[in-house]
Amino acid sequence: MRFVTLTxxxxxxxxxxxxxxxxxxxxxxxxxxxxEALFGATWxxxxxxxxRQANDAGGIGGQKLVLQREDDGGDPKQGTLVAQKxxxxxxxxxxxxxxNSGVTIPSSDVYHRCGMPQVTNSSNPKVTKGGYxxxxxxxxxxxxxxxxxxxxALKTLGAKKAAIVHDKQAFGxxxxxxFQDVFKKGGGAITSFSGVAQTxxxxxxxxTTIKSENPDVIYFGGIMPAVGLFVKQAREFGITAKVFAADxxxxxxxxxxxxxxxxxxxxxxFQAPPYDSSPQLQDFAKAYKAAFKEDPGPYSAYGYxxxxxxxxxxxxxxxxxxxxxxxxxxxxxxxDSLVGHVSxxxxxxxxxxxxxxxxxxxxxxxxxx
Amino acid sequence: xxxxxxxQLINALTVGAIYALIALGYTMVYGVLRLINFAHSEMFxxxxxxxxxxxxxxxxxxxxxxxxxxxxxxxxxxIGLLGVSVEAVAYRPLRGTSRLAPMLSALGMAVVIQNVVxxxxxxxxxxxxxxxxxxxxNVAGAIVSYKQLAILAxxxxxxxxxxxxxxxTSLGVxxxxxxxxxxxxxxxxxxxxxxxxxxxxxxxxxxxxxxxxYASYYGVATFSMGFVIGMKAxxxxxxxxxxxxxxxxxxxxxxxxxxxxxxxxxxxxTHGVIGTEYRDIFAFSVLVLIxxxxxxGLLGEHVSEETxxxxxxx
Amino acid sequence: MALMxxxxxxxxxxxPAYPLRILDLxxxxxxxxxxxxxxxxxxxxxxxxxVAFYAIGAYTYALLASPQFxxxxxxxxxxxxxxxxxxxxxxxxGIPVLRLRGDYLAIVTxxxxxxxxxxxxxxxxxxxxxxxxxxxxxxxxxxxxxxxPVDFLYLLVGLAVLTFLFVWRLQxxxxxxxxxxxxxxxxxxxxxxxxxxxxxxxxxxxxxxIGGVGGVVFASMQRFVSPESFTFWxxxxxxxVVVVGGLGNPFGVMLGAGLLVLxxxxxxxxxxxxxxxxGVALVLVIxxxxxxxxxxxxxxxxxxxxxxxx
Numbered sequence: 001m002r003f004v005t006l007t008x009x010x011x012x013x014x015x016x017x018x019x020x021x022x023x024x025x026x027x028x029x030x031x032x033x034x035x036e037a038l039f040g041a042t043w044x045x046x047x048x049x050x051x052r053q054a055n056d057a058g059g060i061g062g063q064k065l066v067l068q069r070e071d072d073g074g075d076p077k078q079g080t081l082v083a084q085k086x087x088x089x090x091x092x093x094x095x096x097x098x099x100n101s102g103v104t105i106p107s108s109d110v111y112h113r114c115g116m117p118q119v120t121n122s123s124n125p126k127v128t129k130g131g132y133x134x135x136x137x138x139x140x141x142x143x144x145x146x147x148x149x150x151x152x153a154l155k156t157l158g159a160k161k162a163a164i165v166h167d168k169q170a171f172g173x174x175x176x177x178x179f180q181d182v183f184k185k186g187g188g189a190i191t192s193f194s195g196v197a198q199t200x201x202x203x204x205x206x207x208t209t210i211k212s213e214n215p216d217v218i219y220f221g222g223i224m225p226a227v228g229l230f231v232k233q234a235r236e237f238g239i240t241a242k243v244f245a246a247d248x249x250x251x252x253x254x255x256x257x258x259x260x261x262x263x264x265x266x267x268x269x270f271q272a273p274p275y276d277s278s279p280q281l282q283d284f285a286k287a288y289k290a291a292f293k294e295d296p297g298p299y300s301a302y303g304y305x306x307x308x309x310x311x312x313x314x315x316x317x318x319x320x321x322x323x324x325x326x327x328x329x330x331x332x333x334x335x336d337s338l339v340g341h342v343s344x345x346x347x348x349x350x351x352x353x354x355x356x357x358x359x360x361x362x363x364x365x366x367x368x369x
Numbered sequence: 370x371x372x373x374x375x376x377q378l379i380n381a382l383t384v385g386a387i388y389a390l391i392a393l394g395y396t397m398v399y400g401v402l403r404l405i406n407f408a409h410s411e412m413f414x415x416x417x418x419x420x421x422x423x424x425x426x427x428x429x430x431x432x433x434x435x436x437x438x439x440x441x442x443x444x445x446x447x448i449g450l451l452g453v454s455v456e457a458v459a460y461r462p463l464r465g466t467s468r469l470a471p472m473l474s475a476l477g478m479a480v481v482i483q484n485v486v487x488x489x490x491x492x493x494x495x496x497x498x499x500x501x502x503x504x505x506x507n508v509a510g511a512i513v514s515y516k517q518l519a520i521l522a523x524x525x526x527x528x529x530x531x532x533x534x535x536x537x538t539s540l541g542v543x544x545x546x547x548x549x550x551x552x553x554x555x556x557x558x559x560x561x562x563x564x565x566x567x568x569x570x571x572x573x574x575x576x577x578x579x580x581x582x583y584a585s586y587y588g589v590a591t592f593s594m595g596f597v598i599g600m601k602a603x604x605x606x607x608x609x610x611x612x613x614x615x616x617x618x619x620x621x622x623x624x625x626x627x628x629x630x631x632x633x634x635x636x637x638x639t640h641g642v643i644g645t646e647y648r649d650i651f652a653f654s655v656l657v658l659i660x661x662x663x664x665x666g667l668l669g670e671h672v673s674e675e676t677x678x679x680x681x682x683x
Numbered sequence: 684m685a686l687m688x689x690x691x692x693x694x695x696x697x698x699p700a701y702p703l704r705i706l707d708l709x710x711x712x713x714x715x716x717x718x719x720x721x722x723x724x725x726x727x728x729x730x731x732x733x734v735a736f737y738a739i740g741a742y743t744y745a746l747l748a749s750p751q752f753x754x755x756x757x758x759x760x761x762x763x764x765x766x767x768x769x770x771x772x773x774x775x776x777g778i779p780v781l782r783l784r785g786d787y788l789a790i791v792t793x794x795x796x797x798x799x800x801x802x803x804x805x806x807x808x809x810x811x812x813x814x815x816x817x818x819x820x821x822x823x824x825x826x827x828x829x830x831x832p833v834d835f836l837y838l839l840v841g842l843a844v845l846t847f848l849f850v851w852r853l854q855x856x857x858x859x860x861x862x863x864x865x866x867x868x869x870x871x872x873x874x875x876x877x878x879x880x881x882x883x884x885x886x887x888x889x890x891x892x893i894g895g896v897g898g899v900v901f902a903s904m905q906r907f908v909s910p911e912s913f914t915f916w917x918x919x920x921x922x923x924v925v926v927v928g929g930l931g932n933p934f935g936v937m938l939g940a941g942l943l944v945l946x947x948x949x950x951x952x953x954x955x956x957x958x959x960x961x962g963v964a965l966v967l968v969i970x971x972x973x974x975x976x977x978x979x980x981x982x983x984x985x986x987x988x989x990x991x992x993x
Contacts, residue, residue: 034593038491038493194645195645195646197597197646197648197649199597200648201589202380202384204377204380204384205628205629205632205645206645208377209636209637212373229588229589232588236512253494253496257496257589
């Protein structure tokens with residue numbers, strides 16, 4: 001047994017510490033094998049694209065940028081392991097991690113210990129509560145994501161009654177609670193606030209109840225494919241209330257999944273303007289398709305922007321960038337990305353979180369003014 | 370109120386029929402081999418994906434209505450053969466070693482099939498074209514879709530077919546003989562491999578059809594959709610009495626009803642303390658209660674522990 | 684044999700942090716595996732919901748040592764409470780279920796595991812629901828702050844040794860003999876005057892206790908708990924640790940824990956095919972060695988005899 005332990009540890013040493021030092025390595029960690037694998041993979045493709053473009057432009061100080069993708073499986077335990085692995089890799093200067101709030105909260109502890117600049121894509125307000133100076137979040141957190149639709153429902157639509165459904169996950173429940181608070185404070189009434197199981201695809205029982213409550217608007221805090229199915233089933237049950245959904249519904253799959261006639265009029269919040277709304281985003285979508293032979297995923301543009309944050313930080317960190325010089329450089333970020341202006345507050349949150357409301361019209365997303 | 374109940378009842382029947390179709394596969398395998406076939410849930414998933422592929426080869430499901438039927442049949446056969454091969458490769462060599470080993474082998478096969486589906490079909494939730502007719506009718510204020518009617522019809526036909534196969538054919542006699550006791554059956558000259566292969570053909574075939582119905586009903590298929598529904602279908606099988614074919618059908622329908630009505634009424638009855646988010650554990654709570662008070666299930670044979678023979682379970 | 688833990692510590696302290704964390708995880712799974720082995724390996728019952736006890740331990744620590752209720756009890760006290768609560772849950776679940784036949788235990792425990800997870804996810808006022816509990820206190824033992832991976836190596840090696848000695852003595856005790864009798868032939872065991880339900884209950888509760896201890900340690904290592912750490916796959920992994928390594932053999936369990944943690948890590952480079960290869964490997968191991976890689980006979984007692992004979 002002693003022999004086995006020794007063999008195992010030597011194997012470990014041999015295989016795990018052999019990192020490449022030649023290039024500038026940027027790490028990323030997100031779900032690549034579970035049911036959210038699609039989001040993780042297309043998000044990282046976005047980063048990859050930013051790195052390739054930077055390399056085509058000559059890299060940084062002649063050095064090429066390399067993206068090292070890691071799978072955290074959306075699992076906190078794997079997330080901390082990956083974080084440690086990336087920390088130990090002395091050639092790794094920054095990470096873009098993680099995708100899930102439940103993973104980022106524990107992993108940020110580990111990244112903090114090794115002073116690793118960490119740019120995260122997870123939107124739960126708690127993520128930045130650790131007060132770590134090395135952690136940045138260049139996207140809107142759930143507070144703005146839930147508040148904007150509630151404001152719109154109250155002020156523009158004049159809605160009085162809202163039914164709220166969420167998927168009992170950190171993200172879905174978080175935005176749903178914010179929607180609830182803002183809607184109530186604005187004088188609206190909540191007819192019901194229900195959670196569903198994350199894997200649920202059958203909302204018929206719940207919808208039958210909601211139909212009898214006759215709300216003006218329904219807010220769905222959850223991700224694809226549930227949100228598409230929810231809208232579809234709601235319309236099939238003859239529910240006509242305006243439906244609001246959070247960012248993961250911002251994909252053609254949502255309209256397809258719900259059926260264009262059912263999705264019509266649904267309102268979706270999203271951190272970025274549409275892919276066809278500006279030449280920059282059109283170029284991004286085109287370049288993405290050329291590079292990966294598929295359309296960008298819902299989070300690809302974020303991945304691209306987050307990689308830009310890191311790349312700009314490394315460039316700004318001087319001749320021989322180190323983790324501890326990159327952190328203050330990222331904190332001073334101040335540039336227009338393809339999705340909006342990036343500059344950080346001292347707590348690592350965006351100064352002006354960008355959030356856009358879209359509506360589905362004629363089978364396409366259209367920006368709401 | 371009456372309309373509401375009727376509406377929920379139709380919802381419940383549809384979900385229940387799908388559970389029942391899957392539960393049949395679990396119950397037949399358990400009845401004969403005393404094996405919890407964890408890979409069965411993935412036959413359901415694979416069925417939905419294979420059918421879409423087959424329909425694509427035939428020119429798309431939206432064209433001629435015959436395409437849906439033909440693709441469905443092809444899928445039944447393909448997944449049936451998959452079931453037979455899984456049994457031959459991963460379970461048969463372990464027959465007679467221990468009870469635990471085949472179950473773990475089944476878990477391994479479940480992981481393998483799920484990942485093959487993921488690699489072949491992609492991680493993206495597939496927007497699933499309906500294999501079933503569209504449209505709705507209004508029954509006393511409740512909205513019934515043709516899809517729901519078609520699901521009930523397909524399930525009914527398959528279940529009657531299975532009942533006839535098991536009770537009216539000579540193959541059926543062999544299946545029942547092997548289920549009763551493989552040793553005795555072999556004494557009277559029945560090679561157990563044939564009936565067991567048949568079970569591993571029919572069960573996954575039914576599961577695959579359930580997968581097509583399910584994906585068509587909800588309009589989406591994901592590679593990971595089998596796990597939860599598989600656990601529920603297994604619960605349905607126990608609820609009805611594991612090993613019993615009518616029991617699986619009854620268990621499926623009952624579980625669909627319990628889930629639907631509990632989800633609809635529990636929040637109001639408990640003033641929101643138990644909300645719809647508990648849906649998944651309604652099924653398990655029922656399971657635990659059933660096992661405590663009637664371990665043999667509703668239609669299973671009564672077995673007290675005293676009469677059970679423990680022979681090296683592991 | 685006493686040299687083994689020392690060797691682990693000596694090798695461990697020189698490891699970089701990432702492999703060291705992996706080693707910590709191996710030890711944690713070895714402890715959990717030795718606990719589950721009491722039910723699966725010694726008593727011959729399949730428990731597919733072991734994660735429930737692990738979750739109870741983890742949440743006990745998270746609730747009693749975090750800003751959640753602003754409670755900050757000492758680590759050792761919570762270790763005792765967590766172990767006690769897990770044992771209690773084991774007894775409460777075991778009393779009605781252990782009368783039933785073996786396969787049903789598998790399903791009921793599977794259901795119980797899911798019920799506990801869903802409760803953790805839904806009882807928001809207590810557990811914070813899906814958001815989980817963050818900023819859990821660092822563990823501290825008589826003034827020794829347990830925070831770095833090396834600290835946990837010491838703690839886990841200590842716990843693993845204790846667990847190992849405990850399960851070894853248990854296996855060799857009268858209770859262990861009774862469990863073996865129950866496993867081999869329950870009717871005969873009852874005929875010999877063994878209270879079969881009673882010994883199964885003790886085994887179940889003891890195993891749950893170790894699961895609870897593992898959970899407390901996990902929460903203090905991770906300093907964050909959320910329901911997604913306690914899924915069915917987690918239960919399954921621990922079952923695999925036992926079954927792949929060797930049923931009823933603590934050495935096997937250690938080997939199993941090593942493989943189950945290491946192999947997925949080594950397959951990280953093949954992210955897409957990782958789970959697929961994992962599944963294939965599982966089937967192959969089961970087909971080739973249905974009783975696990977190390978057979979029951981070659982346990983600690985055999986090893987001790989060998990040493991003596993030399």
